[in-house]
Every structure is written in C-alpha cells, then in structure tokens.
Amino acid sequence: MNIFNQLIKSLYSPKDIATFRFQGIGKTIFYVFLLMAIISIPNAISLSTTAYQGVNYLATSLQEEIPDFAFQNGVLTSDLSSPYIDGDDNAVFILDSTGQLSVDDIYEYDNGLALLEREAVIMTDGMAETVRYRDLGNLNLTKEEISGLVNGVADVLPVILSIILLLLYLFFTALKFIGVTVLALIGLMLKNKAGQNLKYRHLWILSAYTVTLATALFALTEAFGIYIPFSFLFYWVIAIFMLYRVLHYVPKPTPRNDVETTPPVTD
Numbered sequence: 001m002n003i004f005n006q007l008i009k010s011l012y013s014p015k016d017i018a019t020f021r022f023q024g025i026g027k028t029i030f031y032v033f034l035l036m037a038i039i040s041i042p043n044a045i046s047l048s049t050t051a052y053q054g055v056n057y058l059a060t061s062l063q064e065e066i067p068d069f070a071f072q073n074g075v076l077t078s079d080l081s082s083p084y085i086d087g088d089d090n091a092v093f094i095l096d097s098t099g100q101l102s103v104d105d106i107y108e109y110d111n112g113l114a115l116l117e118r119e120a121v122i123m124t125d126g127m128a129e130t131v132r133y134r135d136l137g138n139l140n141l142t143k144e145e146i147s148g149l150v151n152g153v154a155d156v157l158p159v160i161l162s163i164i165l166l167l168l169y170l171f172f173t174a175l176k177f178i179g180v181t182v183l184a185l186i187g188l189m190l191k192n193k194a195g196q197n198l199k200y201r202h203l204w205i206l207s208a209y210t211v212t213l214a215t216a217l218f219a220l221t222e223a224f225g226i227y228i229p230f231s232f233l234f235y236w237v238i239a240i241f242m243l244y245r246v247l248h249y250v251p252k253p254t255p256r257n258d259v260e261t262t263p264p265v266t267d
Helices: 003-010 014-022 025-064 143-155 157-194 200-210 212-223 231-248
Strands: 069-072 075-078 084-087 092-095 112-115 119-124 127-132
Touching: 003 014, 003 025, 003 200, 003 212, 014 200, 014 231, 025 092, 025 143, 025 157, 025 200, 025 212, 143 157, 157 200, 157 231, 200 212, 200 231, 212 231
Parallel strands: 092 112
Antiparallel strands: 069 075, 084 092, 112 119, 119 127
C-alpha cells in the first residue's frame, strides 16, 4: 500500500493498521519521519511568519519610530520621561528606561517585546520569557548599533529559520520515536493478555502507525490554538486504545491438534 494511503488509513482504520505488521522496519521508520514532517508544517509556517514580521517590524521601528536609547553597563538609558508603548492587541513594543514598569505589568500583553530598565521581556501567547541585561555581560550598545544588528539578522533570517526548524523537527521526531517505543512495550502486555503471537518488532511497527490519530489530532488543536486540559494524558489514552483495537484485528494463533497415534500391533 502507498505510504500516503497508509497515513490516511491509520487515522481511522485499526483493521488496516493490523495488516501493516509484516512490512519492513525501514519503511516504518520513514513513515514516522514523514508523519512528523507533515504535522510540522502549520507550526513551521506560523513560526516563520511571526519571525519575519517581528524582525521586519523591529528593523523599521528602530529606523523610523522608536526614540533614541542605549545600553550602558547593562542598564537601559534614554531621554524618555515616561514609557514608550507602540503596537496593538496582536503585538506591542515597550521601551521603558524610567523604571516605571515592572515585569508584572507586561503580562497584560499576549505578544510583544518590552525593553525595561534592567531586563527584556518577550511575550509569546501570554507566556513571558525574561532576560536580564547583566546576564549578557557588560552590555554597551546604541540604538544605531542595534539597528545594524537587526538588519544583519534580517539578511540571514532564512538560514537561521531553516536551522531552527530542522533542529526542532529532529528533536520532536526523536521524541516520537521514543513514544512509539514506549507504546510498543505497552503492546507487549496487551498482546500477552490477548494471547497473540507477536514479536516486539511487529508491535513497534503497529505502534508507529497507531500513534497517527493522536499525533494528528493534537497537532491540529495546537495549530488552531485550542487548549485541551491534560492533553498528554489524553494522547496516551487515545494511542493505547487505538493499539488495543489494532491488536483485536490481528489473528490469534490456531492451536495445533495433537495427532492421535496407535501403538504398533505386535504378534
């Protein structure tokens, strides 16, 4: 069966998945790489779009809108007497060398960058990441120097994004292989209980296809920004239940009938 047909069948048909158990391990490994590549597309597009928009916005703003500022010995300085805030509900940029704003004040924004007096705060979907300037060493930069750095990053952004996306893809694919391995170990208990004659390699192959539904489901919910409580637990419930259904369609070994023998007739 074509590998793309296998992917579609794996979304809904335990009966078809059961027939994949005798295929080669190499094709199954390739299937896992293909599955992870497909479900990574929405996140890759989202990350790339956000990165391009953010870098272009920052480069333009530094040249045209943002007031002059500088970092001196790890402290943000400027001539501002009040915080500079620019942006909308989707993204915001904040420059505050006055110390009037704290990290807690930035939490009201979902996405954006805030340069505070002694730390930078990066907001992504309501989650804050704080970087203290002193952790970057003896930081001394002017606005013009930062603008040049940002323009340099913009020029090589496709290369940077390609490396980041490749590393993320390999990382999450490695996690998926670990998950498939764990599911196959659970399958050993399920097949023993069902009295089926399956080797571990067969269970690993079946597990690789069994995780398709749960993987695709939670990839879609993440892409559409839908939050599911206890998603990790639900993932494993779906995967284990799907494997249980798959094993239901694996034929059980037929018992051998002992051939009745009669003792030789002796005179």
